[in-house]
Amino acid sequence: MDTTGTLFMPPGQSTLSGEVDSLFYFIFYMSVFFFVLIVAGTIIFVYRYRRRGKAGLTSGVSHNTTLEVTWTVIPLILVLIIFVWGFKTYMRMNVVPKDAIEIKVTGQKWFWSFDYPEGATTVNELVVPVDKPIKLLMSSKDVIHSFFVPAFRMKMDVLPNRYTITWFEAIGAGNYDLLCAEYCGKGHSEMLGKVKVVSDREYAEWLEKGPGTGEGLNPVDFGAQLYKSKACFTCHSVDGTPNIGPSFKGVYGHKASLEKGGETAVDENYLRESILDPQAKIVAGYQPVMPTYQGVLKDKQIDALIAYIKSLKE
Amino acid sequence: MTDAHSHQPYVAHHFTDAFQQREAAKLGVWIFLLTEILLFGGLFVAYSVFRAWNPDMFHNAHKFLDVRMGTLNTVVLITSSVTVALAIRAIQLGRKKQTIGLLVATLVLAGVFLVVKYFEYSHKFHLGQLPGKYYTFTGVEGSNPHVFFSIYFAMTGLHGIHVLAGMAVISWALINTMKGKYSSEYFTPIEMAGLYWHLVDMIWIFLFPLFYLVG
Amino acid sequence: MNNNETANSISFLSEPKGLKSWLFTLDHKRIGILYLGGIMFSFILGGVFAMLIRLELLRPGPDLVSADTYNQLFTLHGAVMIFLFIIPGVPAALGNFVLPLMLGAKDVAFPRLNLASWYIYVVGAAFALYSLHSGAVDTGWTFYTPYSVQTQTSVVSMTLAAFILGFSSIFTGLNFIVTIHKLRAPGQTWFKLPLFVWALYATAIIQVLATPVLGITLLLLILERLFGIGIFDPAMGGDPVLYQHFFWFYSHPAVYIMILPGMGIISELISVFSHKKIFGYKAIAFSSFGIALVSFLVWGHHMFVSGQSEIAAMIFSFLTFLVGIPSGIKVFNWLSTMYKGSISLETPMLYALSFLVLFTIGGLTGIFLGALSVDVHLHDTYFVVAHFHYVMMGGTVMAFLGGLHYWWPKMFGKLYSSLWSKISVALIFIGFNVTFFSQFILGTKGMPRRYYNYLDQFQPLHAFSTVGSWILGLGFLIMFVYLIHSLFRGRRSGPNPWGALTFEWTTPSPPPTYNFKETPRLTHGPYDFDKIAVEETK
């Protein structure tokens, strides 16, 4: 459990989170006021005017213009304040600062991939520098997803065949949850990621290293890293339990029976095909839901993944 | 029961008199017509949205509709509206035979409309101008021309179903007229059937220019 | 007991006899009861789905069901509760029974259409159940494209079900409008109508105007699935956001189809059990129309993060707030009605008071969601789930149960146990708050909805909520037991057990088939407790 933050909101970590929270609490206290007013009124009336014995004729009051105007006008003024306040922040959420770093976000069943201006790509981990506005240019490859980072109070739908844009500026280094907030099927609740906010220097170093190149790793270790970072683990386990897709444990060298009937030998070519054109051969008992990694993975990365899968013997 | 309405067999027991029953039926049918308009309203919105996004494609695609057939059908439907209106007048005057004749004429015209539609549809099927993923025609310039034909088939198809429903209602009125259920005193069902038919006609009056003329 | 039989023999329940006489009945009271059976069945079905959802969410990770099954569960829970339970709920079941009685009429304007609407309801329900059998849908009750076009599950039969159910709703609405216009008793002018009638009237207007649009939307969705017509599916050149506009154009007004009749019931209950003239009659009547009218123009508040233009978002947010004002007016009027009354805490009144508390919370949290910047954070989280359960369950269902307990003696001529019914209200009230208040906190902390699995930090609150659902379930269990018990063993009720002034209480309980021996003439207003002394005839 988080320890800071308030009863309702998690700790705010973006330049706009404070603004959102203050409006939230304005409405909150206003609601508490009206709630207490109504509940106290109810309790008092119920007690004070409880029926004793038979009900006789009661008072015929049915109007009081002053009262009626009051309870129309005061809420009206309050909602107008809320409206303007909410709209102002909403506009700031939608107008991207000019000097923002632009990162391309792709949502896909069921993972996020990020393309950085310097050419790096990551999956399910968005690395950004602190105190810099980040513009997100987002689109989806299949159905609608929604990019949601509670700590930044930001959310934006990610649509197929269209770009949506949003931005944020983180105010503290750390790791923050990224969730998919638009229902997108079986793996919707597994479509999770992290936003890793680092200092300017660390960000520069990280870009320098060229994330995802596997520099200094042997192919199997690099493959293991990619298995995590490219989200294979959302659907494939390495311990033999079937998930959305078959487990990688011991697949290599065995025969896979196919949905259409027949079977195929699991060799390097088949593995490669499964990654680049997963719909070509569907393993029996599974749905054709694996996304293609064409364009997401480079050849060297595919080789490393194959090496890693080969290493997972029974 | 104290109400003295039992001598009019067509007044249902829960109405006090024929006037109340007639007024209720009228209001009911008008509200029903309103829901029909809203049903088509959704499609008109879809039409406008896609037309606004792809004006050129819409224009190119609409050239493949046959204006002569459309015009013919417009004339046929307007005429049928006239015959049904005359049928109502005839029954109000108590002319049963004339009413029957006019209702039959309305049905025949409705039939003609459907036959013409059949020829239009089969021509398009033949060319592969089918809705959505069955669309195979290649002669229309612009992106996604199948959307035009999807909307065309959805709207004219739904309208066609309404023509069929209208024919059923008119047939029912016709049979009851033959049985002698209506008279110059009681003719609400024919009036209501007529109202419905006018609506069917009116929707076509909107469809025709939107698809055949402006595209 | 002998007395009973003679009194019973003329009631609409006992005469004519036989299953056929029920299945072909044109009596609005029997049709109301047929509907009541249908929606209670649906409520239990939806409720069982809900209990399974809560059970699965007790702990993170897969326990009870698979991810696919979970997705089907919340979809079916939502769709059954919305389309089969709450939309027909108050109008078609209670409204059908009470409306003609309240107007001093013998029946609704079109009894055959009324029966037809019930059969259409049954056919729609059959399609919904069939979809269960043929690979239950997993799209969420909103059927968003393009997911609903791509998924392998039986979207077509469920959307067809909703489409068909729409007609049932339209027919009920149409029937009510005409009935209210044309079949009022002599002397019953518009401003002497019970407020429940006004509420049904405003509801009927929305039913008639909004439902056809849902119909065409679902039809297009079905065509999209079958033919790929390219209206909503981006892969075929369509626009998924257009679908959302179409869907919410109906489904926002639909939430007022759910709440307005409930508010009508509350007006009756508070006035009758406070034995006091209603405060602000016209304000309550007209605010329903205010709500109905504006409700057509706020649908975009479900789409603040869908990428619609800022201008559109601004207008939708503004109008959303305007809807809060008439709702507030009603709440304050109910409160004032109790002032200087003579309040008795019978079970229906306890439901009315629960409504007051819970609907206020539900409505005020709607204000959070209407605020643009706050909704960006809260959209599609459990905050929204909690909001709509507070208004639907805490609002409409409480009102429905209040109405059911209020008119139960009229419908069946039997009284239920006062003690057990109070125990059950208490359990439902407590269980409800435990289940759903925790969800507000889950939502603000960032727990998205429609999640099969969740991050560990949300576990305590989820567990709390699940425990609440057990209390809630127990409350309902008790309710079903004592209600059924009352049917067989309950004490007979007199014509007017609560001492109310509207027409339905002037006939015997249960009423005879023809309702009134003679068409009654209205001599006083529905809430003239300051002028007329009424006896409670229990």
Ligand code: HEA
């Ligand atoms: C019975 C059903 C019902 C009712 C009555 C309401 C009533 C309201 N709803 Fe709700 N709503 C739903 C059912 C309902 N809603 C459902 C089902 C969803 C989710 C659908 C889905 O996505 O699955 C939803 C979602 C929803 C959203 C979208 C959230 C999102 O997805 O991001 C919004 C946003 O504006 C909203 C707002 C409101 C408002 C402002 C009201 C107002 O009408 C409330 C008015 C009442 C009050 C305000 C309280 C009483 C007033 C006072 C005590 C006076 C003082 C008041 C003030 C000072 C303002 N609702």
Ligand code: HEA
């Ligand atoms: C009228 C509308 C209505 C009602 C009354 C309810 C009632 C309940 N709902 Fe429902 N709910 C919706 C409409 C409604 N819901 C909608 C529209 C959604 C959105 C779906 C979507 O995302 O598409 C939703 C979603 C939803 C979720 C979110 C799922 C998710 O996003 O992943 C949850 C989770 O807790 C939930 C729980 C409950 C519970 C515990 C009840 C309880 O109040 C139910 C209590 C009733 C009973 C228990 C039945 C009767 C009792 C008995 C017969 C006694 C014996 C039975 C047992 C003890 C098992 N609902």
Ligand code: CUA
């Ligand atoms: Cu992606 Cu939910």
Ligand SMILES: [Cu+2]
């Ligand atoms: Cu809404």
